[in-house]
Amino acid sequence: MNLILFTFIVLLGFTSYYFGRKKAYTIQSTKKRLTALPQFYGYYLAIWCAIPAFIIFSLWAIFEPTIVKLLILSDYSNQGYLDDELNLLYEKSKALSRGQFTGEITPFIEASAEKYLSLRSIAQSSKVVIVLSAIIASVAYAYKRISSNSRTREPVEKFLNAVLFTASLAAILTTVGIVFSLIFQTIDFFKVIPLFDFVFGTHWYPAKAFVRDSSEALDPTMYSDTFGAVPIFAGTFFIAFIAMCVAIPIGLMSGIYLAEYASTKVRQYAKPLIEILAGIPTVVYGFFAALTVGPFLKELGTSMGLEVSAESALAAGGVMGIMIIPFISSLSDDVITSVPQSLRDGSYAMGATKSETIKRVIFPAALPGIVGSILLGVSRAIGETMIVVMASGLAANLTLNPLESTSTITAQIVVILIGDQAFGDPKTQAAFALGMSLFLVTLCLNIVALRVVKKYREKYE
Amino acid sequence: MNKNKEQLLNKRYKAEQRFRLYGLSAIFMALLFLTIFIFKIFSTGYSAFLKTWLIVPVTFDAELMMLDQNPSKEDLQDADYYDIALKSMADLDPNANEDQENELKRMVSYFFEKEIKNELLNDPNLIGKTKEVYLTASDDLDQVFKGNYPRDLPEDQRRVSDYQLKIFDQLVANGKVESKFNISFFTNADSREAELAGIASSFMGSIFSILVCLMIAFPVAVLAAIYLEEFAPKNRFTDFIEVNINNLAAVPSIVFGLLGLGVLLAIFHLPRSTPLVGGITLSLMTLPTIIIAARASLKAVPPSIREAALAMGASRMQTTMHHTVPLSMPGTLSGTIIGLAQALGETAPLILIGMVAFVNTIPGSPMDPAASLPVQIYIWAESAERGFVEKVSACIMVLLGFLIIMNLFAQIIRHKFEKKWS
Numbered sequence: 001m002n003l004i005l006f007t008f009i010v011l012l013g014f015t016s017y018y019f020g021r022k023k024a025y026t027i028q029s030t031k032k033r034l035t036a037l038p039q040f041y042g043y044y045l046a047i048w049c050a051i052p053a054f055i056i057f058s059l060w061a062i063f064e065p066t067i068v069k070l071l072i073l074s075d076y077s078n079q080g081y082l083d084d085e086l087n088l089l090y091e092k093s094k095a096l097s098r099g100q101f102t103g104e105i106t107p108f109i110e111a112s113a114e115k116y117l118s119l120r121s122i123a124q125s126s127k128v129v130i131v132l133s134a135i136i137a138s139v140a141y142a143y144k145r146i147s148s149n150s151r152t153r154e155p156v157e158k159f160l161n162a163v164l165f166t167a168s169l170a171a172i173l174t175t176v177g178i179v180f181s182l183i184f185q186t187i188d189f190f191k192v193i194p195l196f197d198f199v200f201g202t203h204w205y206p207a208k209a210f211v212r213d214s215s216e217a218l219d220p221t222m223y224s225d226t227f228g229a230v231p232i233f234a235g236t237f238f239i240a241f242i243a244m245c246v247a248i249p250i251g252l253m254s255g256i257y258l259a260e261y262a263s264t265k266v267r268q269y270a271k272p273l274i275e276i277l278a279g280i281p282t283v284v285y286g287f288f289a290a291l292t293v294g295p296f297l298k299e300l301g302t303s304m305g306l307e308v309s310a311e312s313a314l315a316a317g318g319v320m321g322i323m324i325i326p327f328i329s330s331l332s333d334d335v336i337t338s339v340p341q342s343l344r345d346g347s348y349a350m351g352a353t354k355s356e357t358i359k360r361v362i363f364p365a366a367l368p369g370i371v372g373s374i375l376l377g378v379s380r381a382i383g384e385t386m387i388v389v390m391a392s393g394l395a396a397n398l399t400l401n402p403l404e405s406t407s408t409i410t411a412q413i414v415v416i417l418i419g420d421q422a423f424g425d426p427k428t429q430a431a432f433a434l435g436m437s438l439f440l441v442t443l444c445l446n447i448v449a450l451r452v453v454k455k456y457r458e459k460y461e
Numbered sequence: 462m463n464k465n466k467e468q469l470l471n472k473r474y475k476a477e478q479r480f481r482l483y484g485l486s487a488i489f490m491a492l493l494f495l496t497i498f499i500f501k502i503f504s505t506g507y508s509a510f511l512k513t514w515l516i517v518p519v520t521f522d523a524e525l526m527m528l529d530q531n532p533s534k535e536d537l538q539d540a541d542y543y544d545i546a547l548k549s550m551a552d553l554d555p556n557a558n559e560d561q562e563n564e565l566k567r568m569v570s571y572f573f574e575k576e577i578k579n580e581l582l583n584d585p586n587l588i589g590k591t592k593e594v595y596l597t598a599s600d601d602l603d604q605v606f607k608g609n610y611p612r613d614l615p616e617d618q619r620r621v622s623d624y625q626l627k628i629f630d631q632l633v634a635n636g637k638v639e640s641k642f643n644i645s646f647f648t649n650a651d652s653r654e655a656e657l658a659g660i661a662s663s664f665m666g667s668i669f670s671i672l673v674c675l676m677i678a679f680p681v682a683v684l685a686a687i688y689l690e691e692f693a694p695k696n697r698f699t700d701f702i703e704v705n706i707n708n709l710a711a712v713p714s715i716v717f718g719l720l721g722l723g724v725l726l727a728i729f730h731l732p733r734s735t736p737l738v739g740g741i742t743l744s745l746m747t748l749p750t751i752i753i754a755a756r757a758s759l760k761a762v763p764p765s766i767r768e769a770a771l772a773m774g775a776s777r778m779q780t781t782m783h784h785t786v787p788l789s790m791p792g793t794l795s796g797t798i799i800g801l802a803q804a805l806g807e808t809a810p811l812i813l814i815g816m817v818a819f820v821n822t823i824p825g826s827p828m829d830p831a832a833s834l835p836v837q838i839y840i841w842a843e844s845a846e847r848g849f850v851e852k853v854s855a856c857i858m859v860l861l862g863f864l865i866i867m868n869l870f871a872q873i874i875r876h877k878f879e880k881k882w883s
Contacts, residue, residue, distance in 0.1 A: 167680075168685040168693070171752065177724050250487045354480075359480075386809055414809065442713055446707075
């Protein structure tokens with residue numbers, strides 16, 4: 001229904017464009033000068049068609065359900081039902097009207113369902129009538145108004161400008177959405193679990209909170225020693241540290257080699273090949289880490305007499321390091337190439353070899369940019385999910401032994417939220433609290449890193 | 462003194478060479494990882510494209526099927542195929558006792574009844590006759606035939622019994638086992654049985670999510686980029702938008718999953734586990750990538766184009782829409798494709814919005830529950846059954862194939878249609 005109406009409105013838009021342009025041509029044929037190209041008269045009318053339709057559609061979407069609900073529940077208003085029961089009744093009659101209701105059908109609910117259906121159809125037809133009449137009225141008004149000296153280009157361009165501006169707000173809206181979705185659950189979580197216990201507690205065992213029967217009242221003492229995030233934070237930074245131990249030397253050295261030593265031909269092939277590593281989906285790395293690297297390390301460890309867990313932090317961190325190599329190598333390559341040639345020439349003129357120039361002149365000059373790229377890499381490592389979920393353990397151990405399994409923020413979020421979850425459960429809220437801390441940490445890292453890189457770029461531009 | 466100098470110089474040259482070697486070996490290491498990686502995936506995955514069939518003679522006995530004389534099409538549909546299916550398996554070994562007959566039955570997939578039924582529906586004249594029918598082998602025997610199964614394990618640690626292996630080897634010796642291209646891997650939905658599981662449902666899920674993502678992210682991102690690059694006044698607010706976009710591009714993907722869960726599912730009550738929600742979540746994630754690419758390619762259009770248009774009396778909006786934006790499109794499109802390729806490989810946010818549910822139907826619209834290719838990889842990788850390992854690798858190969866095609870496409874657009882200025 002809505003789709004048909006929508007198509008019809010689009011068609012109306014095209015027709016009004018056509019009429020506007022035609023009127024402009026008629027004016028032109030009377031040897032009067034137009035103030036804008038004929039198309040603009042068409043666009044002008046089309047916009048007058050689109051705006052009322054858009055406004056009425058959104059008002060309808062906001063108010064229709066509430067009004068229908070009010071009308072239906074007015075039947076039950078003096079029978080002493082509680083609010084929750086009324087809501088339930090409403091949902092039941094809605095489900096019945098769609099034919100999805102499975103429970104016992106009482107005459108009351110059936111009557112409401114019928115009423116619901118009739119109200120919906122009234123609402124639909126009145127919507128069609130109102131939208132169409134509003135469009136016709138506004139287009140007719142605008143059609144009358146356009147004459148040879150009326151301005152049409154300016155309003156059309158203003159409208160387009162407003163559309164462009166609205167689109168650019170999408171990024172801000174997304175950020176607001178992220179903060180919004182995280183903050184309420186996080187606040188609810190900290191109402192039950194003290195912030196201190198979360199930040200300094202050393203026992204993370206969310207499954208314990210799940211055993212609770214939902215009918216029991218919340219008992220804060222039950223949750224002590226359940227949501228201590230220290231092992232999670234430690235595990236996150238530990239795995240990120242292992243990843244960086246792999247990624248920094250390899251990434252940095254290949255960046256230096258590509259920027260300073262490699263011939264154009266080698267560079268032409270090696271650079272995109274290394275960047276393939278960045279394009280491989282992380283779930284694929286996770287599978288590789290879990291199925292190949294983990295068992296390989298375990299076997300290797302056993303042959304050397306070491307106790308290695310099949311889901312060791314080393315396997316997850318190492319594979320994550322491989323994934324981060326291209327980020328560091330590309331960025332540091334860019335940074336090093338943008339160091340001005342004069343610095344190199346000066347150093348060579350003093351008799352320094354190439355490696356000495358790199359180590360003593362170029363590296364210090366490029367250091368801020370390199371640090372920025374490393375920070376971006378760290379932020380990636382902390383936010384990486386699938387590798388850890390698949391290759392590292394899911395139980396939170398507080399350990400600094402790379403051969404044991406640990407868990408990370410991201411892995412815990414997935415473990416908690418996979419499958420059905422009840423909002424309002426401290427366990428679910430814990431996932432959002434973890435998400436909040438992840439968001440804050442990576443945000444700080446990103447802001448610092450982006451600022452450092454930007455400052456550095458400006459220095460040599 | 463001179464000798465000392467020479468020694469020093471030698472030392473410095475050696476250090477130079479060592480440094481160079483470090484760089485070279487770093488690149489070598491990175492490429493080595495890539496090679497191992499791809500080799501590993503392909504070597505475990507290619508066999509999933511083959512499927513093992515057992516060729517079993519089936520006697521279409523009308524009495525066992527409870528069919529009358531001259532049965533109609535409906536009768537054939539409703540006939541009882543279980544008994545003849547069971548009997549033809551049991552006939553593989555005439556001396557089998559009851560337990561062994563059970564084991565014989567488990568040598569093929571539980572789908573075997575249906576396969577026999579289809580054979581008869583295709584050719585109703587078969588009633589009363591015997592025909593050799595291709596039956597899907599069970600996933601364990603499939604692995605045995607492909608040589609991935611540790612046959613030397615003690616019997617109680619294997620899911621395949623010695624008896625089954627004996628019969629299977631006889632069949633192999635008689636040429637009654639065949640390996641053919643695995644079409645069902647591409648046409649079946651997910652299944653708990655490895656031999657029947659396919660990628661059709663997750664593939665459609667991926668396609669729908671990417672389409673939704675494209676339809677939302679592309680227009681919004683391009684419009685936003687046009688505003689920021691061509692119209693935005695330079696002030697605090699636009700700076701803030703810019704910082705925001707750069708930050709969003711580096712926010713971990715799982716946070717977007719939390720956004721989808723906390724806003725799209727919990728507040729707007731959109732249907733869980735659907736490509737619609739997945740696509741919206743992914744579109745928020747790809748938005749900054751496309752904005753950044755579109756801005757870069759708008760920036761690359763030389764100012765002389767704009768100046769020429771303005772000098773001819775075009776308004777700023779006309780200049781932008783008629784000249785700058787069309788010229789920037791190749792760069793924008795290739796950036797969009799790369800952003801979509803990223804979104805296609807994304808797993809974590811989709812898991813959070815419930816696209817990991819087991820779906821054994823092929824979704825027909827973005828509003829039906831579905832998985833996606835990367836999520837399918839995750840689901841299968843978590844399964845314990847041996848048969849799924851090669852499926853995971855094969856699914857990865859399909860996914861990587863798509864990513865390669867998309868990236869190539871982006872490269873082609875960039876090189877073919879982008880104007881080189883200067």
